[in-house]
Amino acid sequence: MDDSLTIKSVCKFRGDTQVLRDVVLSIAPGERLALLGHNGAGKSTLIKSILGLTPVHGGKISICGAVPGSAAARAATAFLPESVSFHPAITGREQLTLFARLSGAGADVVGLLDRVGLSDALDRRIGTYSKGMRQRLGLAQVLLGKPKLALLDEPTSGLDPISRQDLYAIIDELAAQGTAVLIASHALTEVEARTDRIAILRKGVKVADNTLASLSQQADLPTRMRITAKSDQIEQLAAHVGGKRINGAALEITCSADQKMEQLRRIAALGDAVVDISMTPPRLEDLYRHFSKEDGQ
């Protein structure tokens, strides 16, 4: 199946500064991509370029075959900005009904508001909504058009932990229905668990783009092992495996992916002297740091 979003060698300047440099990116139907990068890396600029809100100065963007900003691209795309704003004087139901009419979609407005947890507030003025409630209303608007591509800019900022989980459950549903989802985010722990692929921008350059497992392999960052010894056996353990003492009973070692099994065999050979082993593979935070640093490529 063709990708829902294809970005080829996109360049963009702001004055004399190049803010996007030969960016190549694609998202398949049903795929959830996390777009990461420091402040100013170019995430919002890329999203605005996809939406056709700002022109690019080189390369090509295609949304299901359509040019950004065209009627076909707009019909295929939904966007949830970081801070959604609606007219404060109208109710959630009125706002969503208006959007449904504008988009020509015969949507079940009440059902959608229920789906995003706003059924108790549908007839309240939006001016009385909390930030999280406005974000939920924005998400209902995203769901309304059954988009082929959903662009979500920091969708969970300002949301409480339960609302975040709800939001990701809805994103999962969208993806399961075939929507390609791009999530620009700084919330690494969240996107680590809830996306299929990670792309990292650094100063307008894409420096990573792959699944978490492949990025881990590519970066070859060490796995941390914490080994707990039987009482009085810590000295013997330390002499055998080395590493750093954590406390009177445990020590920590690091090893590369290809040394891991060999280390485990050596530790297992110590028999009863070892009472526990826990392993921490590199997390997205470690990978992000690795790929975002100047010499990360």
Ligand SMILES: Nc1ncnc2c1ncn2[C@@H]1O[C@H](COP(=O)(O)OP(=O)(O)OP(=O)(O)O)[C@@H](O)[C@H]1O
């Ligand atoms: N309207 C503008 N005029 C001039 N420069 C801009 C404009 N918008 C963004 N920039 C610049 O473009 C670069 C990329 O900014 P962008 O907002 O795309 O980054 P970002 O990755 O979304 O950052 P953040 O995580 O802070 O939202 C930055 O150097 C920024 O200063």
